Amino acid sequence: MNEEVVIKVSHLYKKFGHFTANDDLNFEVFKGEIFGFLGANGAGKTTAMRILCGLSTPTSGEVNVAGLDVGTCADAVKAKIGYMSQKFSLYEDLTIWENMRLYAGIYGVNKNEFRMRGEELLRELNMCDERNRLISTLSLGWKQKLAFMVAMIHKPQIVFLDEPTSGVDPITRRQFWELIYEAAANGVTIFVTTHYMDEAEYCDRVSIMVDGRIEALDTPSQLKIDHNVSSMNDLFLKLIR
């Protein structure tokens, strides 16, 4: 694995009034790795992810993404990352191709480049014949895979995925992870949150958040040895309790 640091977070705090959503987060993510960001509901995963993407400002701390400080050059960071939110957020009343064209345009991908990139992504999804379908007519599984592809349209360095597979059937989940692996193999860093512990096993490294703090961070196998458990599921339950 390449040891180039693409995300560096130090002493990140986010407070909403008296509630501390992120309590002194410190971690690094390396180029090309699949970084699993785990935690129970309300542990502060989405809050942290939104800060990394420049959608929210931290109360204090330093956040460096793709070599830039998110606080001072948010738009420059945004040009280098892709983001897929927990809530599906492509335009339902536009077709697959129109959504891709829109985001390609926004990220400044030029026309010829987009035509090639768009075809490439559609081929990867096996959706070449479906390009003129409205998003609203697609099933959730297809929507999620497509949202991932649209997040990748401008060849970002890092892609943030917030529970991309929640509510998706096992087959589609597997296909989704194949897409993730392929992207990572091409050097894209994947920062993913999930509630499925089998998916956690697929990650290069995982962190587990409990009540706004990171309680564990290492490769899945090392974590299991350290905590003397047989599966990620047991580890998760042990830490959360």
Added chain:
Amino acid sequence: MRIILILIQKEFLQVFRNKTLLPLIFVLPIVQLLVLVNAATQEMRNIKVVIVDQDYSSLSRQLVSKFDASDFFNVQKVIDNKQDGIELFKNGSSDMILVIKNDTEADLLNNQESSVQILTNAINSTRAQLSFAYARSVISDFNYDLKIELSDFNVGKRIQTQSLFWFNTELNSKYYMLPGILVILLTIIGMFMSAMNLVREKEIGTMEQINVTPVRKSQFIIAKLVPFWIIGIFELTLGLFIGKLVYDIPIVGNLMVLYSFAAVYLIAILGFGLFLSTLANTQQQVMLMSFFFLLVFVMMSGIFTAYENMPTWAKIIDIVNPLYYFMNVVRMVLLKGSGFADVAKYFYGISGIALLIVPLAIWNYRKTS
């Protein structure tokens, strides 16, 4: 620039695919102009009048027939008991009572002077004042006829009033109302459509996806403004077309003046709608806010009432009321033929609002929370 064009293209695709919004763009102006212009008339015809005639003289009969002959009045009943008249008044079957008391004719012949009594229903004070004025003019006409009749020769020495209604010679209230309703139409399209559109993106989450891109705040707001600006100009054209076709409204002035003004006006009102949408999180909130402002703007714009009659403090508030400017300009241009120089002061006003509100909307739009 390319980013703005791409965002505008997206807005248009969405508008044309919206099965509720699209018909509304076409139907709203047609219905508003056909229904409201006819319904919101200020002309008064058929004022229901009950005459209490206790005199039974030739004079009183002449006066009754004079009222009967008037376009404005519809004599319901001639009775002799005032109390019965007041009953009719109370149950709403009459708007006005004219009381001709006993000995009116005799008084006139003996004392050269007599009087009648007029009672009007003042629940609607404008209507009451107007019907009172009409009744007085009927009676003063009657007086004049009477003088000639009684003195056998022309009384001469009399100042006659001759009225000419400039800019709307027939006092056609539709010529007055239609431009006003056109202004309201443009305001609804501008303010509501833009505001709802942006807040809808917040609600369904597509806004967050946009916020995580490097798109600039100004690019996003401008891309929201342009499509509805074009739709607004289209609505104005459609409205004028209907006005000409159905009501034959006069277009005395230069349409260039009107369109130039509407262009700036739409920027101001769209900017206002977008500004409201940056304050709201749900469509319900932005809807209520827009309604509140629309109502205030309309009532203070001078569409139904004369601006000149408003108290000074209200006139000061009108400085920030975009509708006030447009309401004046549309009537000045269409009915009076005012040119750029005549409406300059309104141009400055609306430009000021536009230059203030659009940057405010951009500034208040938050990509980062």
